[in-house]
Amino acid sequence: MIGFVVFSLKRAWQGFWRNALMSLAATATMVLMLVLLAGFWIIQTGLLSALDFTESKIEVTANINIGATQSDIDELKGRIQAMPEVTTVTFVSRDEALARFQQSMKDQGREDLTKYLDTNPFTASYEVKLTDPGEAPKVAAALRHDPVVRNVLDTKETAQNVKTVTDILRTAGSVILLVIGVIVLFIIVNTIRLAVVARAEEIEIMRLVGASDAFIRWPFVFEGAMVGLFGAIITLGGLYLLADPIGSFMVDFFRVLPLSFGSLARDLVVLVSAAGLGLGVLGSWLSVRTYLIR
């Protein structure tokens, strides 16, 4: 068994360098694909956490009629909480609403116009958080028909835009990766096919002296795995060197840093290694399989 593994690895190594140009070309294509994969993954992770952040702010605001009595307001709270889509309901009084507005004007350095008013123009409101942003229109519609509710604001649109971008990115990214993945697979199949042809004489002799298929197949599978492994190492090495610029780019671009870089790095190592090795092994397996059947 150890002899088999040593034999296979030795031949895989010889095979890789026997046709070095082709093997390196396959490795380079593999690197290209893995870099794109990692890039998409990084951007996607950033956008998703940005989306999470936005979604956590999503709420439906129901402004309450000024003439509503305290009991009307309490009953409304009960009706809102009874809806299954609702997680929390927060009451904002008229005074609080005025205070918030004044604060935000001050923050933006604009003049507070409310001081010219005799009365507080704000209404009290309920800020409603939802289990799923998709439910916002439904909840908003139900509240609009409530007699105690004056009007309804829903902030769903902002979140929806982010979500659309993420969805498009995910779809386009998947399609592009799939296409490149297929190309990489073809290149590996061809590289290994060349390696097999270069060893055609040896394979014939191996068959005649009674070598099992495993002894014929595994050196080539290891050779394909080497292409994947080298590709993954080069890609991850490059990413490691670029980790700082990538980190600051993510902070700048997404404005928020809700993700831990450590877990992203771990995911990337697993993702890139698995994709590289998987494609390498699959490609060479297919290549040798068609050859063995012939």
Added chain:
Amino acid sequence: MTLASNQSAPAAAARSFRERLRRRGQDRAEAERAVLVLHDVTKTYPNGKTALRDVDLVIPEGDFVFLVGPSGAGKSTLIKLLIRDEIATVGSVVLDGQDLARLPRRQVPKIRRKIGIVFQDFKLLPTKNVWENVAFALEVTGSPRRKIGPAVDRVLALVGLTAQRAQLPSQLSGGEQQRTAIARALVHDPRLIIADEPTGNLDPLISWEIIQLLLRINELGVTVMMATHNAEVVTALRKRVVALEEGRVIRDEVGGSYHRVD
């Protein structure tokens, strides 16, 4: 049937045993003791060409058989059936008690280790030296490293190539290359050696050397089947001769010559 006067008693016994087998047809229990039994074998290729028709052949342990016949008579097809490169369309090929047509694919490598095969063009690996070429056969069949060395040394001594062990095939004469191939065929301790035109690329003197080597191996108890066009050798040795023509066995006689003697 005529026996040459100088033949030993055991060899004569083996031949009479074979005669009995033939007369009684395919008695399974006895046929299993033969190294090779072909029964009613017909091989038709997918293109419709029939290469072998109704071939019956029993080769007992320790036999030395010449397989003769013009090109295209079916010698190569017969050899392909024996190493299960092809499967008989009709009939059975039983090697060492195993029906090759019913053999699962996974078992094919194991049956091939019971056969040593030698070709006209030697089929040596040019980048490996003599010792490595022979060791390769054991290496790729998963033999443990500690067994490879002694086994290779032993067969190289048997074929007389111990001194040339470190040379590459390109540094060897044709006869030495063929002896390397024979050593490789022997290294698995096969039941049967199949030599397909082993002297086809060699001059007459070297050819005799190779034949002598095959005879010596046969004396050690290994069954040998040699396909050849070399009429001089076949006629001189007076061994069993199986002649094929247009896919049929037209002659099977012990002590026969290359050509039919009427």
